[in-house]
Amino acid sequence: MIKFENVSKKYEKKDKFALKDVNININRGDFVFLVGSSGAGKSTFIKLLLREEVPSEGTLVVNEKDVASLSPRTIPKFRRNMGVVFQDFRLLPNKTVYENIAFAMEITQQKKRDIRRKVPVALSLVGLSDKAKSYPNQLSGGEQQRVGIARAIINNPVILIADEPTGNLDPQNADEIMEILQDINRRGTTVIIATHAKEIVDKLQKRVITLDKGLVTSDVQRGNYTNVKQCYL
Known part of the structure; x- marks a missing residue:
C-alpha cells in the first residue's frame, strides 16, 4: 500500500533535511497516527504521499506507484485514490x-x-x-x-489522510469526528492522521509513528504519547 524505502527530503533553500532516511510500511486497512512537534516533518510526509513533493533520496511507493516516476499528466488520477481532510475545513x-x-x-x-x-x-x-x-x-x-x-x-479513496482534523474542535466534537474516522477505517480504508491531540492518541491506542527533526524516532503498534515522550529522552 505505502512503502518508504530510505526516503529523505531536502528543500533547496534549507540546509537541513525535512525527512531523513525514512523506512516505513503502511498496509491496506491500517489506522496510523503521525505525531511530532512542529517542524518534525509531518507536513513533508503528507506532501510526499500526495505527490506534492518527491523524495530527494530513496523510493516511495503508494498504491503500487513510484511517486517520483509519475508524470504531471498522471498525478490527478493518482490522487483520486486518496481523500484529504483539513483542519480548516476548506469548504x-x-x-x-x-x-x-x-x-x-x-x-x-x-x-x-x-x-x-x-x-x-x-x-x-x-x-x-x-x-x-x-x-x-x-x-x-x-x-x-x-x-x-x-x-x-x-x-x-483507498487512503484517507487527515491533517489535524480535530485541531479546531472542542473535545466532544473531536471524539465524534474520530469515531467517524474509525468507522471509515473499519470499512477498509487506510487512515493516516497527523495530529498533536495527545488525549486522542492515548485513548485510541492505534499505531503511532513519531517524527523528530525529520527522523522516525518511534513506530509503535497500539502506541500513545507516553511512547512519544520516551523516545525524546
Missing part, C-alpha cells in the same frame, strides 16, 4: 453542503445519477442527512468537519 462558502460534496465528484467528471446516489449516502455516514441544503456558515465547526470528511470519502 466552498457559496455552495450548500450537498453541493460541496457533489463538487468533489463533478471535478472527476462523474455522472449526475451517480452523484445523486452517492452524496446522500456520504451525508448519512457522517450524520448530516438533514443538513444537505445548509451553507457552511450555518454549521458548527464539528458539522463543517463532517462535511469535509464526506467530501474526502465521496470518491471511495
Whole structure:
C-alpha cells in the first residue's frame, strides 16, 4: 500500500533535511497516527504521499506507484485514490453542503445519477442527512468537519489522510469526528492522521509513528504519547 524505502527530503533553500532516511510500511486497512512537534516533518510526509513533493533520496511507493516516476499528466488520477481532510475545513462558502460534496465528484467528471446516489449516502455516514441544503456558515465547526470528511470519502479513496482534523474542535466534537474516522477505517480504508491531540492518541491506542527533526524516532503498534515522550529522552 505505502512503502518508504530510505526516503529523505531536502528543500533547496534549507540546509537541513525535512525527512531523513525514512523506512516505513503502511498496509491496506491500517489506522496510523503521525505525531511530532512542529517542524518534525509531518507536513513533508503528507506532501510526499500526495505527490506534492518527491523524495530527494530513496523510493516511495503508494498504491503500487513510484511517486517520483509519475508524470504531471498522471498525478490527478493518482490522487483520486486518496481523500484529504483539513483542519480548516476548506469548504466552498457559496455552495450548500450537498453541493460541496457533489463538487468533489463533478471535478472527476462523474455522472449526475451517480452523484445523486452517492452524496446522500456520504451525508448519512457522517450524520448530516438533514443538513444537505445548509451553507457552511450555518454549521458548527464539528458539522463543517463532517462535511469535509464526506467530501474526502465521496470518491471511495483507498487512503484517507487527515491533517489535524480535530485541531479546531472542542473535545466532544473531536471524539465524534474520530469515531467517524474509525468507522471509515473499519470499512477498509487506510487512515493516516497527523495530529498533536495527545488525549486522542492515548485513548485510541492505534499505531503511532513519531517524527523528530525529520527522523522516525518511534513506530509503535497500539502506541500513545507516553511512547512519544520516551523516545525524546
